[in-house]
Amino acid sequence: MKRILYVILILIVPQIIVFGYITHEEKEQEKEMKLVNYTMKADRLNKKVVDHTKFEVLQQDFERPQDVTLACLSCHNERHGEIMANNHWTWDRNENLHGRNEMISVGKKNILNNFCIGVAGSEKTCTRCHIGYGWEDHSFDFSKEENIDCLVCHDQSGMYEKAKGQAGRPVEGLNLNVIAQSVGSPERANCGICHYWGGGGNNVKHGDLDKAMNDCSREVDVHMTTEGEDMSCVECHVTENHNITGKLYALSSENKNRITCAQCHTDRPHDDExxxxxxIRVACQTCHIPVYAKANSTKMIWDWSTAGRLDEDGHTMHENDADGNHNYLSIKGNFVYDNNVIPEYYWFNGLADHMLITDSITSIPIQMNTLEGSYNDKGTHCESSACSKIWPVKVHRGKQPYDVVNNTLVQPKLWSPQKGDSAYWLDFDWNESIIAGMNYLDLPYSGEYGFVETEMYWPLNHQVSPADKALKCVDCHTNSDKGRLAELKDFYLPGRDRFALIDNLGLLLLILTSLGVIIHGAIRIVLGRNCIEDNKKS
Amino acid sequence: MKVYIYKIFERFWHWTQAFLIGFLAITGFEVHGYFELFGYKEAVIYHDNAAWAFLILIVFAIFWHFTTGAWREYIPTTKLIKEQAAYYITGIFKGSEHPTNKLVYNKFNPLQRMIYLGLKILVIPVMVLSGFAYMYLNYPNITFQLGSLDIVAGIHTMGAFFLIIFVIAHIYLTTTAHKPLSSIKAMITGWEEMDEKEAREMVISEMEHGLKKAKAYLATDTDRETKSKFLDEALQETEDKLGVNKCEKFRDVVANSGAGYFKINSDGMYKEVNKAWANLYKYNSPSDVIGKHYSLSRSDRALKQLDETFEKVMKGETIEHGIVMRKCQDGTVGYHTITMTPWGTDGKILGVEGFILNVNPKNAAAIQWDNK
Structure with a gap:
């Protein structure tokens, strides 16, 4: 008995202690979130410091919206300079596109995408989202102060609205007096009117910016939810002197003026090393935005090549899918929408290249905005100052017209107020519309067009899920085909990758050893029994 | 017969290591993506913790091996390696005897030595180093970094397979001892059950160690002009047979074992005995015996056997004798085993010397009975 106790004490107790030590986990307590540069809503003093209703200059019946702008500038008399330097005004920026050693002017003004392709030739409708009045064509004067549209961003009455096809001018009959007196810091609805609705419909482009986010649950967006912090856009997109931080690589190319999660959450936000x-190698967004387009669908595929089908009477058609999203429009072709989409994952280091309208097509599908990065780009001595991280990306796949002979993408003219102006959306003649569009840009067109597959990449940043909905280890560390990183194969990922040779050889040896042991043992048992029987006989 | 063969630390170390290797294998292969058991995150954390525990154990084990001299048990030898391999391939099925015996200071057979040494100096260090690289060298925020995890992970996986295969073979081979479970029991209690022959070998081995001890004494004694060439040869033979080298530890062991040393000249007179010898024969001091004839050590009946042995040894043989009964000064009797070997100079035999090792009367009876 004493012996048994002794054995237990010496041999079993240590194992229990070791096991306890190994599997010991600190109980997860409700730990306070690490936050810097941010004051929680509950701790804030919400007091208005200025009441615009009391300014005399605003108490007039404005005839033109430009008069409101002039009234604003009568006090904020240097702000127009800030605005005129802003991309929201210029739709243009001089940037160093990755892989090209020259500064190139890119922006909404001239860059192509695989949604509505480009604004050139159709400005009058597209500039409904320009923060100005009257950008109809090349002749727009970007230096004219009164053309700045202050109200689209600062209106807090909810009454302000820009008109369709009017080059950014507001609809008729607005009470500009009331609207002007309501102004304040931009709220979600101000930004959202363009950023939710870009591409011609709600949540069409981004997939993570949706009108639902004006009033959404924690599940949709843990930051903006009205159930919680109720954050507006500018609380992250911190803005001083109208320099709005944050950028989107549908248009941007350089790694600057970006917003990071770390600016509030620090770069070591977990209680877990x-x-x-x-x-260091995985963007916060990758785990914390497990799906996007949570409240409303987003456009995943746009095929222009089927556009132009008209009904028997020559009228345009539209067909919807089961969820009520368009899947065919005569003017635009076929679409595929999807919601609760699982992102695709790419290495990304903050640098991007763009397919310019003057570039030759070298590979198909064409990458409209190549996100740069790879596993081997670890920062120092590499292409970027910061190392590449794995990012969740919405990939929008398209099929759009190109010049078969010149091997370039083309800009068709899509919109016009009246028929007979070569605008595709009214005349349905691709060749005419491309001639008109390329003429407008003063670029060559061979006269032969075809349709080419394109991809556009939208790194995801919004619709962050609550922590308990974040990805788990096995979502990536798995060899299942459904693993989140199943396609990102340029590096060794534990749990996903293995060397077939080592594993197969190892398993083979394991099986052979086991078999060897079983056979060896069996022979011993059989021969041993025989010996005993022999002995008994003799 | 049971022999105490594994010390407390050895057993603690062995079982803790066994547990940790098993646990590391389970969590490791979960991380490798073979199955889901603890959950991936938990598996990673447990694997890391177990690795640290293993590292601590390794530090203690290294310390233990060097302070106790047990590291010598892993010195590789090719002696009997073929025989050992042949035993596992064919001999074991025919009921042959083990070609090597498990002795207190020579626990491992040549194959074990090779495999265990391989584990200690190759597999474990490789696993530790690749494990550290796996944990710490994969992020770009440190000076030295790996290009990719793949090589490290590949090596670590290879080592893991090797260890698992080792464990399977190791567990199976424990069943090849005296009885299928005696090795495992020995590793739990420290006492290994051996058959009678093995036990006798143990006794002989202790005596051989005694001889070694004698040599150590001879070397340190001041007025010993000539070292016994014969003893040297005998020791060499023993060393060769066992595949071990000289070990400092024997000195203490022999002292504790109570082995008696004697040296007799060609006339049969005691030239020298040590204190242990005198104690066993219940004399007050060695000087009471020096110069007297060896016949005083036996009863009349048993003396004849001793005479025969003496004559044989004087002719150059080394004799390892089984249990004999001695006559003490006060007329009582005791039992011991005896090893006798010639000594001399320039190849001329001048007398005999050797060791006697006390045997508990109870065991002596049993062994004598077995012999008959």
Whole structure:
């Protein structure tokens, strides 16, 4: 008995202690979130410092919206300079596109995408989202102060609205007096009117910017939810002197003026070293935006090549899918929408290239905005100052017209107020519309067009899920085909990758050893029994 | 017969290591994506913790091996390696005897030595180093970094397979001892059950160690002009047979074992005995015996056997004798085993010397009975 106790004490107790030590986990307590540069809503003093209703200059019946702008500038008499330097005004920026050693002027003004392709020739409708009045064509005067539209961003009455096809001018009959007196810091609806609705419909382009986010649950967006912090856009997109931080790589190319999660959450936000270390190579968004387009669908595929089908009477058609989203429009072709979409994952280091209208097509599908990065880009001595991280990306796949002979993308003219102006959306003649569009840009067109597959990449940043909905280890560390990183194959990922040779050889040896042991043992048992029987006989 | 063969630390180390290797294998292969058991995150954390625990254990084990001299048990030898391999391939099925015996200071057979040494100096270090690289060198925020995890992970996986295969073979081979479970029991209690022959070998081995001890004494004694060439040869033979080299530890062991040393000249007179010898024969001091004839050590009946042995040894043989009964000064009797070997100079035999090792009367009876 004493012996048994002794054995237990010496041999079993240590194992229990070791096991306890190994599997010991600190109980997860409700730990306070690490936050910097941010004051929680509950701790804020919400007091208006200016009441615009009391300014005399605003108490007039404005005839033109430009008069409101002039009234604003009568006090904020240097702000127009800030605005005129802003991309929201210029739709243009001089940037160093990755892989090209020259500064190139790119922006909404001239860059092509695989949604509505480009604004050139159709400005009058597209500039409904320009923060100005009257950008109809090349002749727009970007230096004229009164053309700045202050109200689209600062209106807090909810009454302000820009008109369709009117080059950014507001609809008729607005009470500009009331609207002007309502002004304040931009709210979600101000930004959202363009950023939700870009591409011609709600949540069409981004997939993570949706009108639902004006009033959404925690599940949709843990930051903007009205159930919680109720954050507006500018609380992250911190803005000083109208320099709005944050950028989107549908248009941007350089790694500057970006917003990071770390600006509030720090770069070591977890109480877990392994997770924090993941942040060195994995963007926060990757785990914390497990799906996008949570409240409304977003457009995943746009095929222009089927556009132009008209009904028997020559009228345009539209067909919807089961969820009520368009899947065919005569003017635009076929679409595929989807919601609760699982992102695709790419290495990304903050640098991007763009397919310019003057570039030759070298590979298909064409990458409209190539996100740069790879596993081997680890920062120092590499292409970027910061290392590439794995990012969740919405990939929008398209099929759009190109010049078969010149091997370039083309800009068709899509919109016009009246028929007979070569605008595709009214005349349905691709060749005419491309001639008109390329003429407008003063670019060559061979006269032969075809349709080419394109991809456009939208790194995801919004619709962050609550922590408990974040990705789990096995979502990536798995060899299942459904693993989130199943396609990102340029590096060794534990749990996903293995060397077939080592594993197969190892398993083979394991099986052979086991078989060897079983056979060896069996022979011993059989021969041993025979010997005993022999002995008994003799 | 049971022999105490594994010390407390050895057993603690062995089982803790066994547990940790098993646990590391399970969590490791979960991380490798083979199955889901603890959950991926938990598996990673447990694997890391177990690795640290293993590392601590390794530090203690290294310390233990060097302070106790147990590291010598892993010195590789090719002696009997073929025989050992042949035993596992064919001999074991025919009921042959083990070609090597498990002895207190020579626990491992040549194959074990090779495999265990391989584990200690190759597999474990490789696993530790690749494990550290796996944990710390994969992020770009440190000076030295790996291009990719793949090589490290590949090596670590290879090592893991090797260890698992080792464990399977190791567990199976424990069943090849005296009885299928005696090795495992020994590793739990420290006492290994051996058959009678093995036990006798143990005794002989202790005596051989005694001889070694004698040599150590001879070397340190001041007025010993000539070292016994014969003893040297005998020791060499022993060393060769066992595949071990000289070990400092024997000195203490022999002292504790109570082995008695004696040296007799060609006339049969005691030239020298040590204190242990005198104690066993219940003399007050060695000087009471020096110069007297060896016949005082036996009863009349048993003396004849001793005479025969003496004559044989004087002719150059080394004799390892089984249990004999001695006559003490006060007329009582005791039992011991005896090893006798010639000594001399320039190849001329000048007398005999050797060791006697006390045997508990109870065991002596049993062994004598077995012999008959």
């Amino acid at each position: 392994i997770l924090d270390n993941h942040g």
